[in-house]
Every structure is written in structure tokens, then in C-alpha cells.
Amino acid sequence: MGREARWWFVPPDTGTDLPKLLAMRTVRAFGDGYVSLLLPVYLLALGFSPVAVGAIATATLLGSGAMVFGLGLFAHRFSQRQLVLGAAVLMTVSGFAFSLTGAFWPLFVIALVGTLNPTTGDVTVFSPLEQAMVTQTVAARDRTAVFARYSLLGSLAGAAGSLFAAVPEWIDAQTQVGLITALQAMFAIYGVFGVLTFFVYRTLTGSVEPPGHAPNAPLVESRPIVMRLAAVFSLDAFGGGFAVQSLVALWLFQRFDLSIATAGQIFFWAGLFAAGSYLLSSWVARRIGLINTMVFTHLPANVFLILAPLMPTLELAVTMLLLRYAMSSMDIPARTSFVMAVVPAHERAAAASFTAVPRSLAAGISPFAAGWLLSVSSFGWPLVIAGTIKIGYDLLLLRMFRSVKPPEER
Numbered sequence: 001m002g003r004e005a006r007w008w009f010v011p012p013d014t015g016t017d018l019p020k021l022l023a024m025r026t027v028r029a030f031g032d033g034y035v036s037l038l039l040p041v042y043l044l045a046l047g048f049s050p051v052a053v054g055a056i057a058t059a060t061l062l063g064s065g066a067m068v069f070g071l072g073l074f075a076h077r078f079s080q081r082q083l084v085l086g087a088a089v090l091m092t093v094s095g096f097a098f099s100l101t102g103a104f105w106p107l108f109v110i111a112l113v114g115t116l117n118p119t120t121g122d123v124t125v126f127s128p129l130e131q132a133m134v135t136q137t138v139a140a141r142d143r144t145a146v147f148a149r150y151s152l153l154g155s156l157a158g159a160a161g162s163l164f165a166a167v168p169e170w171i172d173a174q175t176q177v178g179l180i181t182a183l184q185a186m187f188a189i190y191g192v193f194g195v196l197t198f199f200v201y202r203t204l205t206g207s208v209e210p211p212g213h214a215p216n217a218p219l220v221e222s223r224p225i226v227m228r229l230a231a232v233f234s235l236d237a238f239g240g241g242f243a244v245q246s247l248v249a250l251w252l253f254q255r256f257d258l259s260i261a262t263a264g265q266i267f268f269w270a271g272l273f274a275a276g277s278y279l280l281s282s283w284v285a286r287r288i289g290l291i292n293t294m295v296f297t298h299l300p301a302n303v304f305l306i307l308a309p310l311m312p313t314l315e316l317a318v319t320m321l322l323l324r325y326a327m328s329s330m331d332i333p334a335r336t337s338f339v340m341a342v343v344p345a346h347e348r349a350a351a352a353s354f355t356a357v358p359r360s361l362a363a364g365i366s367p368f369a370a371g372w373l374l375s376v377s378s379f380g381w382p383l384v385i386a387g388t389i390k391i392g393y394d395l396l397l398l399r400m401f402r403s404v405k406p407p408e409e410r
Contacts, residue, residue: 011142017208018137018146021130022153024197028091028126029154031190032117033161036245037267038168039118040253041260042183046102050250054371056104056111057246061364063112067125069361071353080129080349081204087125088198091115095191099184115194118246118367128352133208135340135348140407143340144290145282147333152278155329159271166261210346222343225404226351229339232397234358239389241366242382243305247374248321255378256314266318273326281333289409290338294331295398299391301328306387309380341406 010018043053067090071083094114101107110116115124130150138146168182245267252258252266277297285293301324308320336352343351370382 011138011146014137015205015207017204018134020200020204021134021137021208022150024200025130025150026153026157027193027196029157030161030164031095031193033158033267033271034165034167034186034264035116035161035190036118036158037162037165037249037260037263038183038186039116039246040250041165041168042180042187043107044253045180045183048104050254050371050375051368052104052371053250054247054368054374056108057118057244057367057371058364059108059111060114060116060118061241061244061367062361063114063364064117064124065356065359065361065364068128068353068356071125071128071349080133080209081201084126084129084133084201084204085198087115087129088194088201090125091194091197092191093194095187095189095194099187099191102180116190118244128349128356131336131340131352132210132349133204136208136210136345140341144285144333144337144408147336148278148282151281151329151332151336152275155271155275155278159268159275162264162267162271165264165267169260210348220347222347222351225342226339226354228400230355230358232393232400233335233355234362235396236390236393237359238362238366239386239393241363242370242386242389244363244367244370247367247370247382250371250374251309251378251380251383252314252317254374255380256317258314266321270322270325273322274329277326277328277330278333281330284330285334285337290334290341290406291398291401291404293334294338295394297327297330298394301326302387302390302394304387305390306384309383338401338406341408342404 010022039057040053043056048056091114094110094116097110097114098107098116101110115126117124131147134146134150135143165186168179168186171177171182172179249263249267252263258266281293281297284297288296304320304324304327308317308324311317311320339351339355340348366382366386370385373381373385
């Protein structure tokens with residue numbers, strides 16, 4: 001443990017930027033935690049079909065992918081602080097706009113161009129920017145551990161957000177406000193979180209920017225490995241798109257007729273289990289390496305995902321899901337750390353963007369198909385498909401990158 005045992009979330013002498021980045025990741029994850037559950041509830045309450053729910057979930061992911069792609073192309077023209085402030089503006093507009101309309105096409109457009117997230121994992125334009133900025137604030141020896149804490153805070157906040165998702169149902173039962181109005185208020189709160197993020201990120205210092213003359217640079221030196229990583233990551237994301245939290249919640253609603261409060265409790269515990277895995281991630285990575293951590297913690301998680309729809313009772317299905325969440329997120333800090341480690345500092349924002357783009361685009365295809373599958377059967381075929389594809393990703397990742405070592409493993 002050594003040096004790591006002497007600090008918890010922030011290494012010594014890292015300045016003020018890292019705590020701000022961690023705090024705003026927490027705020028946004030809290031919003032994502034309840035939005036991912038309330039998105040299908042809101043759309044179903046408006047009278048939309050599961051196919052329409054899947055279409056809007058697809059729009060959120062495709063829109064995020066397009067924005068991250070644009071970031072990869074043009075990030076070198078702007079400072080990272082300018083770009084993250086623009087993302088905060090989009091978050092603000094997304095929340096308030098979603099709370100003001102109930103028609104399908106306006107909601108679809110807002111989902112496409114905004115930052116709403118149907119899963120607790122961060123797939124928005126914030127993610128590559130924050131990854132690059134966090135890396136600038138810490139030493140290489142602390143990088144994986146800091147990303148584990150970055151993910152841990154996001155998971156804990158997302159879990160708390162899942163519990164917060166029960167508030168509209170409580171308001172509907174206790175007052176005359178009505179469920180739809182209460183749900184719209186929750187999206188407005190998400191917009192307020194965007195305002196908070198904007199004002200906090202205005203205070204970031206120049207330490208979050210990469211060294212050199214240009215704020216960022218397009219991919220040059222790292223292009224070959226980044227393109228290979230992007231290709232294999234897209235397979236994982238395509239599989240994961242069949243099991244984003246909004247659609248897992250929709251499956252539970254349909255299969256077991258759950259209330260919002262019960263689903264919120266389930267995903268609260270799922271978030272806590274995921275958080276525990278983040279704490280173990282850097283410890284495991286130091287002992288078996290980043291790639292091995294990504295693969296050998298992910299494989300059993302995907303087996304549990306496949307088993308969930310096969311369970312005859314809610315209790316057994318939830319057990320499989322919780323076991324899946326307990327292991328499925330351990331690869332996230334390792335994956336982020338690996339990408340940041342194998343590219344030069346001035347290309348990190350572009351590398352994070354170009355590895356995220358195929359993930360968002362690939363993940364954006366599958367929710368629509370998952371929504372259609374749930375409209376014709378409550379069995380849970382999307383979970384089986386997701387687990388099977390993701391197992392293929394694990395094996396391919398191990399074959400392609402097990403010989404590539406980051407600096408701390410050489």
C-alpha cells in the first residue's frame with residue numbers, strides 16, 4: 001500500500017483543480033443516477049411505447065457520440081476549460097428543455113443534442129475532457145488510483161440518485177401536483193446541476209491544460225494504438241447498449257411490475273456494489289496489470305448478466321444483477337488509466353475523444369433494438385445479447401493488448 005495508504009481521495013500537493021473535478025463528477029453522476037431511471041418512467045407516463053423509449057435512449061447516445069467526435073477533431077483549437085464550460089451550458093439547456101415539453105420529436109431532438117444520459121456510466125462530452133484534465137493534475141504513479149476514486153464518487157452519487165428517483169412517486173401520492181409535473185421538476189433540477197457545474201469549472205486554473213504551445217493536439221503519434229483501442233472498445237459499448245440502466249429498469253418494470261421506489265432501491269445497491277469494485281481496481285491493477293484487470297474482472301460480470309433473465313424470481317434475478325454490478329465496473333479506472341498512459345500528454349484529450357466516439361456511437365445503436373425486443377417479449381433477451389457480445393470483447397482485448405505495457409508496468 002505504501003504511499004497510497006497515506007491519502008484517500010486527493011494525493012498531496014495536487015492543488016485545487018482535482019477536488020473541483022471530483023466534486024462536479026459527483027454532482028453530474030447524482031443527476032445521471034435518477035435521470036436514467038426516470039427517463040423511461042417519464043416517457044411511459046406520456047404514453048410512449050417501449051420502442052419510443054429505446055429510440056430516445058438511442059438519440060442520447062448517438063448525440064453524445066457525435067459531440068465527442070467533434071471534440072476529437074477540433075479540441076486542439078480550444079482550451080479544455082472553454083470546452084468543459086460549453087458542455088456545462090449544454091447540460092443546463094438539456095435539463096430545462098426536457099422539463100418543458102411532452103411531445104416525442106422535441107424530446108428526441110433534446111436527447112440528440114443534449115447531455116442526458118440513460119446510464120450511470122458517463123458517456124457524455126464531459127468524460128474525455130475530465131479524463132485529460134484529471135491526468136494533468138496527478139503523477140503517473142497515482143493515476144489509476146485517482147481514476148478509481150473518480151469512478152467511485154460517480155458510482156456512489158449515482159446510487160444516491162437512484163434513491164432520489166422515488167421522489168416524484170412520493171410527491172404524486174402525497175400532493176395534488178401530479179406525476180408528470182413532478183417528473184418534469186426532476187429534469188429541471190438536472191438543469192440546475194448544469195448551472196452549478198458551469199460556475200465551478202470557471203474557477204479551474206491553467207494546470208489542467210496539457211503542456212506545450214497548443215492547448216491540445218490532434219492524434220499523430222498515438223493514432224495507430226488509439227484506432228485499435230477505439231475499434232475494440234466499440235464492441236464492448238455495442239453490447240453494453242443492450243443493457244443501459246434505463247432499459248434494465250424497463251425490463252424490471254415489465255417483467256416484475258416493480259414500483260419506481262423498489263427499482264430505485266435495487267439500483268442504489270447496484271451503485272454501492274459498483275463503488276466497492278472501484279476501490280479494488282487500483283489494488284488489483286498493481287498486481288496483475290491494467291489489461292488483465294480489465295479482462296478477468298469483466299468476464300464473470302458478463303456471465304451474471306446473461307444469467308439474470310434466466311432466473312424465475314425477482315430475488316434471484318436481482319442477485320444476478322447485483323453480482324454483475326459488483327464486478328462489471330472494475331475495468332473502468334483501468335481502461336481510462338491505460339488510454340491516458342499510452343499516449344503523449346498533448347494528445348490525451350483527442351485520444352479520450354476518439355476512444356469514446358465509437359463507444360457512444362456503437363452503444364447508441366443497440367438501445368433501439370433492445371426496446372423493440374422488450375416490446376415483443378419480457379424475457380430479457382437484451383441482457384443475454386449484451387453479456388454474450390461483451391464476453392467476445394473481453395477475449396479480443398486480451399489477445400490484442402496483453403503485450404502493451406504502460407510506463408508503470410515496464
